[in-house]
Amino acid sequence: MPVYNHQNIEKKWQKYWQKKNIFKAEDESSKPKFYCLDMFPYPSSYGLHVGHLRGYTISDIIAKKRLMEGYNVLHPMGWDAFGLPAENFALKTGVHPAITTQKAIKNIKKQLISSGLGYDWSREICSCSKDYYQWTQWMFLELYKAGLAYRKKAEVNFCPSCKTVLANEQVIDGKCERCQNIVSKKQLEQWFFKITDYAERLIDDLDKIDWPDKIKIMQRNWIGKSEGTEIIFQIPNSEFQIPVFTTRVDTLFGCTYIVIAPESSIIKQLKPKISNYKEVLDYTEKAKTKSETERLAEDKEKTGVEIKGIKAINPINNEEVPIFVADYVLTEYGTGAIMAVPAHDERDFLFAKKYNLSVKEVIQPVNSQTKFPEKAFEDDGVLINSGVFTGLSSLEAREKITQYLSEKKLGKKAVYYKLRDWLISRQRYWGAPIPMIFCPKCGWQAVAENDLPVLLPKIKDFKPGGEGESPLIKSKKFLQTKCPKCGGLAKRETDTMDTFVCSSWYYLAYAFWHKQKNQKGSILKEHKNLIKFWLPVDLYVGGAEHACLHLLYARFFVKALKDLGYIDFDEAFSKLFNQGTIYHEGAKMSKSRGNVVSPDEIFKKYGADTLRVYELFIGPADQACQWQDKGIIGSYRFLQKVWQLLDRFETQSKKMKTIETSLPIKKLLHKTIKQVTEDIESFKFNTAISSLMVLTNEMEKAEQLAVSDYELLIKLVAPFAPHLSEEIWQRLGHKASIFFENWPKYDKELVKEEKFIFIIQINGKIRDKVEIEKGISREKVEEIVFSREKTQKWIKDKEIKKIIFVPDKLINLVI
Template identity: 45%
Template sequence: MNKYNPSEIEPKWQKKWEEAGVFHASNTSDKPKYYALIEFPYPSGQGLHVGHPRPYTALDVVSRKRRMEGYNVLYPIGWDAFGLPAENYAIKNHVHPEEITKKNIARFKQQIQSLGISFDWSREISTIDPKYYKWTQWIFLQLFKNGLAYKKEMSVNWCTSCKCVLANEEVVNGVCERCGSEVIHKVKSQWMLKITAYAQRLIDDLDLVDYPDRVKTQQKNWIGRSEGAEVDFNTTAGDKLTVYTTRPDTLYGATYMVVSPEHPFIEKWADKLQNLDAVRAYQAEAAKKSDFERTEVAKDKTGVRLEGVEAINPLTGTTIPIFISDYVLVSYGTGAIMAVPAHDTRDWEFAKKFDLPIIEVVKGGDVQKEAFTDCDTGIMVNSGILDGMTVEEAKVRIKDYLEETGIGHRKVNYKLRDWVFARQRYWGEPIPIVHCEKCGYVPIDESELPLVLPQVDSYEPTDNGESPLSKMTDWVNTTCPKCGGKAMRETDTMPQWAGSSWYFLRYMDPHNDESFASKEALNYWHQVDWYNGGMEHTTLHLLYSRFWHKFLYDIGQVPTAEPYAKRTSHGMILGENGEKMSKSRGNVVNPDDVVNEFGADTLRLYEMFIGDFEKAAPWSNAGIKGCRRFIERYWNLQSILVDGEAIRPEMENSFHKAIKKVSYDIENLKFNTAIASLMALMNVIAEKGSINKAELSVFTMLLNPFAPHVTEEVWSEMKLGEGMVTEQPWPKYDESKCKDDVIEIVVQVNGKVRARLCVAADIQKDDAIALAKAEDRIAAEINGKNVVKEIYVPGKLVNIVVKG
């Protein structure tokens, strides 16, 4: 028997797999289909660290098991290759972003292939390929033609370092999620996608999918559905100021109003405002803050009263002041709120600071001492037509009254905002729209797609914040597809999220030049069966891709309303110090180093054994050495191999339990306990001192999804069967052979555990109780006492209840 040498074994089998095409999916197979998917990897210049292979390996284990179960498995790979990191690197190092991106892809591909992941490399795609982004542009044109892509002047999040617009989801804790720099507000003309048109369906259709509760909750919270009313407040300027409130029942307690610093009425009222300079100064300060900073609950309350214009409470007729304050966002609701300080902490703090009236409208305590934030129940007071009603009764009555009087109406609102879909950068998909002075925004003809990204000399954003493409007059100046007159191309490019919003569909038919995927391919694969990704993308990519897919479903392009039947999420692998891996912390582990020292199978096995797949786990060099020893123990089974075409009777229980355990655990992301059961089985084999061919065959097939290279080598060298391991049927277990002959039960006295007994698995109640009473510790405890009840829970416990 040769010594185990992964540096020879692993490249050998990687080559054999690809040459044989054993992982290439077919669009015309008679087998049932199974589509497994990982999130689109971004090929950064830093290459892989050991955290990346964790989700790749997990779904590889599932995919390999599915193939052995007889499925036609699609497990594809590609590259989400547009984006700011490559462009920023290009600017700094004076190279074209395409050049560095292709180098990064080649590096990532080499690293991933060295791990033996069973990706279908024949379907490899990249968002920077014009043959791919042709269809990204095509989908955008369909959105435009259906009124879901539009351009408007709006206040946007502006990254001061990246010099581009960010979607709300890309601002994390007040800074750019990519570079960590300050984010301010700017007013710009922006392309938008009307994701809000799908807000309710994005909530409702979560009932159609198998997502973890925490993922569904995050999606619902981000969409932020609420029920309430829109109410009109007259003003002394003659305009009606409309607010949205979830608590119209508290209208009688509204003692002031607050509008966003960006509210359009401020400009309209400019000639009426007696303190316009103070208002302008406050607007300027608010523009420097992110939405996160502005809405942070714990921050100091600031604002400026609009002197010269007041509002009128529509129920009391009382004149009330209007303030501007940065905690009100123009993008949420109507950009204006009514403030009820007696029953809202934030309003109460603001009212106390500016010495404003506080009127209790839901019966509580002394409103001058504390804010009554808990006003969900109670009796209405100081509330005119609502006095004496419960809160729930008042909610219904006030909405009826608002609609009867024309003061307001019922309204469902969402926190979700339309998607800012443009970046003032170069490295992204060109937006296939031209602007004509006569015709407005006009789509280019679909026959002209792809609109290819032109070469530029400089990738630097312009001083006025426009895309570098704006400098390319020969490219920008064109003719209007509608009237033939002069027109200018759109110079903003799409955000990185564009290409990743539909990539799973292209994998179904990646070489199709006539459509993004054929009807036949779409109907065969129809949706992803199992999709794994990071929790950090729950309110970004996952929401966006569901929106795009629903739109394509609505226009008859895809056969299902939801793109992913099942979604799971993985925990990060941390450094040995328990901190997130990063160069600055000096705790990054390069998978190349691990593969070179221990082999890819060891890395794969350890990444699955490291802990609960859905939770973060620290890297351990000791742990990976233990996994290498286990693989060597498996390799050395060849030296104790004996003849035998069936599992020996004395080994049946252990093997059938292992088949059942590994099968169950793979389906339930319990990879660590699946491997632990194989380790336990190895110990049973070691105690026996031998293993026959039938037993080694089963062990090899169970281990194969985790450690595919070494298992293929053993299978081949020991001639355990025809073909490769990956082509074998998944082992089946016999439930009757999974039962233990002896089990452990606990013995309780008055519900407290006092002993543990090993008994026959099929022991009857009377025998179990008799054995329990005969046990020394139990006999001593119940001696001289009155036994009032004897309970036996089969296979689990005996409980003896005594008195005296």
């Protein structure tokens, strides 16, 4: 039989799927729905590499299996087309981002289709389309009307390279997550979304969703909930107070100084009383130039300056304590001030030693030794030197001391979060314009809904200025407008929205985009039945790097829209799967590193089906793995074997087609059906493919093979290698697509394992016997053996020096 001609056959089936709408979802169906979604890509001018395709292949396999299981599957695709990547490439090449973006989309769409991915292209969206960003702007206005969008002057993260403001989530280790340059601070008027209003729900509702634990932990840590006590430290002979938040109020008797952030307003307010004001001012100005990462670095020696001339009163014992200003305290966290307890906090301990400050021990361990005074004791314990609270446990003391302070109106229970409101203003061109207008008379006014979209003008000079102003300020036609309230001369907001705003609602759009017209009003109300039918997303596949950006923002959007009455669910993605990264030549694939493998080369040489199989065979789907150029040959040979088996049925006579498969092969087939079915559900694609390879090899050796059993193999292979499977299915005489066939079901009788008596020896003597299945693993055998009462009787209090395991026969424990 001739070698499988992948180039001709793959193009044939790609055209067939599109022409016949094989993967088009139905809005009205009695079938159960399954909404499978990939994180939509930004259209890179360089196209996709094989690492990108891994996640798309995972979702596609699941979607195709669901289709064969009788589900009504929605598996859409679109483009996250606004933002810095597209604009930076346009600046580099001198070509307008509208042109480069469309060119990139065309290329990537071709690659996705060539990969055999079964998307419903009738619902394709593009975030830079005016038809789409009209509704991004509408979402902004809805949040604004609800008090969830506001403008304020704030110290913000500013990337001097990208020349724009960044949200906290976009600063990684003090650097811009996009260009890796050091981020500085600027005071600018900016727009924010009040994501902090949802902090508690964002934490609590993580328990509702089937997401990887690592993502849940990352989000919980980023939101950073702390429960404790807010304590008032009074400034003597003054109306001023310094509120301090702590989770360890049980150590309050050990507080010997307090520390405020360099940005604290109390420094200027108490200027006349501060005897070393110039020294304090010099320190604070220097501190403000440092990045947050520099200020919080664990390995950096802590610095500070005592604010002389003023003290604070410790409310628990009325003792005066000095006040320091130090750069390791930030205004964004808690109250912007901390109480320092050197005996029970290592950072405070080192600071106190450096500045010769008092150290008071107030907690002793219950059952262990403390290294104090050489080192701070930071754990809970029993209170000492704490007045009437002496002798209480830390847990009891936290409650009692908080109650005492509350009664004296000097403290209260408090909850603080590290999460800051989402800064959405960007001083860049390539984004959705913020639909707000500033009138000198009326102040900030929202653009009327009927005037949406506020179109992004096509300007020649879209280079950012670098002084905190958007390039849109250069367009007088865009800038100058009329006030929606008084009709007077006014100016448009020239900042554009963070591209993460566009991606915070796109999963809703897929439910109705194929029916969307240029309508006014609320699309969410207009299409509420379709949204209710399809949402939430059943499976969301994408990278873990979006844990505290897109995934958090999308959750906020859904909760806000539910509160506004537009949707009836409060989590967008029921299940999340993060694919592992593919490395090449020892590093993550990157154009800048020169280690990218283009799928186009693989399509040409080996075919898309080979690439799909290899992508998931090289390792567990959720773990990083190494691309090996030679490794793909094995996947290619496997598919050739599947293809060559077809020759038996194309050449044999009608009489030969009545032959039966031998029982051993039949059993292996049904065991493979069971394993592949279960492995796909648990994302163990590599072991599923391995079992298919074993089955194919055995079928190849078999003297007799029934066509019906070969067809079952092809159905199992179909989600992994769709082109090959369709071609074989057609050649076997079937007219409809293989994806309209039912997913194979295994015969329970054929997958039953044979059982035998397994011998358990202790020091070579038979001490027990147990009936187990043949082929059981060593790990499972040991689990069974050590759980048995007889075994425990012989090995109790004994050291097991060696374990001898003979598969399907015996185990010998040497003690």
